[in-house]
Amino acid sequence: MNSMIKRLKKNPIHLISIGFVALLLLSSGCLDNNIVDETGPDATIHLANDSFSKYEDIQFKIENTGDTVLELGRAFSIEYYDRINETWTRIDLDLVWTEELLILSPGETFDEQIFNPASDFEGKVNEGEYRIKKNLNCANTGERLELSKIFYVDMDKSYNDAVLSLEKEAFNKEDNIEYTIENTGTVPITFGRMFEIELYEQDENVWKTVEMQMAVTLEMIILNPGEDFKQYFNPSEHFAEDVEAGLYRITKSVTCTETEENLHLEKEFNISEN
Numbered sequence: 592m593n594s595m596i597k598r599l600k601k602n603p604i605h606l607i608s609i610g611f612v613a614l615l616l617l618s619s620g621c622l623d624n625n626i627v628d629e630t631g632p633d634a635t636i637h638l639a640n641d642s643f644s645k646y647e648d649i650q651f652k653i654e655n656t657g658d659t660v661l662e663l664g665r666a667f668s669i670e671y672y673d674r675i676n677e678t679w680t681r682i683d684l685d686l687v688w689t690e691e692l693l694i695l696s697p698g699e700t701f702d703e704q705i706f707n708p709a710s711d712f713e714g715k716v717n718e719g720e721y722r723i724k725k726n727l728n729c730a731n732t733g734e735r736l737e738l739s740k741i742f743y744v745d746m747d748k749s750y751n752d753a754v755l756s757l758e759k760e761a762f763n764k765e766d767n768i769e770y771t772i773e774n775t776g777t778v779p780i781t782f783g784r785m786f787e788i789e790l791y792e793q794d795e796n797v798w799k800t801v802e803m804q805m806a807v808t809l810e811m812i813i814l815n816p817g818e819d820f821k822q823y824f825n826p827s828e829h830f831a832e833d834v835e836a837g838l839y840r841i842t843k844s845v846t847c848t849e850t851e852e853n854l855h856l857e858k859e860f861n862i863s864e865n
Contacts, residue, residue, distance in 0.1 A: 632729040633657030634695070636740035643742060644750035645708040645716045646777060651723055651740065652702040653695065660730040661695040664688065667704060669712070672720040679722070683713040694730070708744055718746040751847035752776035753814075755856035762826075763863050764834035769823040770841055770858065774814040780854070781813050782845040784822060788830075791838040798840065802831035813848070826862055836864045 637652040655661050665688040670679040686706065695701055704725075708716045720743055727736040752775045762768050774780050784807040789798040805824060814820055826834045842857040 631657055632659045632661060632734055632736055634661060634727055634736055634738055636723055636738050638740060638742055641742055642745045642748060644748040645744050645746060646750045648705055648707050650705045652700050654700045655695040655697050658697050661727045662730050663693050663695060663727040668724045670722050670724060671717060685711050685713050718744055749778045749849055750776045751778050751852060753780055753845050753854055753856060755843060755858045757858055757860055761861040763865055764826045767823045767825050769821055771819050771821050773819040774816050777816050779813055779815050779848045780845045781811055781848055783811060784808055786841055786843045789840050790835060803829050804831045805829040834862060836862055
């Protein structure tokens with residue numbers, strides 16, 4: 592009788608153990624079934640910096656971080672945060688976009704989105720907080736994604752830039768060809784009087800340096816923001832060899848005084864025989 596009682600006392604423990612193990616196995620199976628590898632449609636906007644000068648070209652990228660194909664156009668909007676009224680106000684942009692539909696597969700990035708506050712904002716550019724807004728659609732379901740990214744415009748942030756220009760695009764070999772360098776940034780730039788002329792060899796698809804016989808001084812020129820510098824050359828007088836008709840370009844390097852960053856400037860032009 593005592594042995595029977597002992598067996599009855601042990602059996603419940605054994606049954607509970609079996610039930611507990613079964614419950615663990617069932618729970619494990621449920622967890623496995625509930626694991627979701629898919630993230631659905633998702634995307635994000637990337638900027639190189641959080642703060643920009645109003646003169647800077649601001650490039651942003653759209654990355655498809657989900658697992659579905661996304662559709663998007665080139666249009667986007669910019670909004671400014673009015674701290675006094677605590678509202679976002681849409682900025683009118685002087686930009687024109689093509690109507691093409693772009694496809695972005697999972698993991699892909701679209702990086703052809705760019706704007707410049709000084710040249711692309713209609714009206715005054717205020718210092719402060721802005722945000723980029725961009726709409727995308729899931730190709731499979733039509734679900735709409737609304738992306739936004741905050742950035743700041745800092746009026747005191749330095750910005751180095753320069754432009755090399757010519758008065759026209761075509762010359763003859765007897766012309767005095769004057770080029771202009773304009774400091775379009777917010778910090779001084781420096782450079783010398785040396786420059787290079789290159790001729791495009793169409794058969795070889797390369798640019799060939801033209802040998803010059805032109806004496807220039809070794810002075811260093813400092814160009815403050817908004818200032819410009821002019822210099823000229825004459826192909827017939829200053830090219831070491833006979834002047835060929837064709838496509839040329841002038842190239843010049845300038846240096847930012849604050850960052851010592853070099854800017855490579857170039858401008859193409861044509862020389863005709865007459």
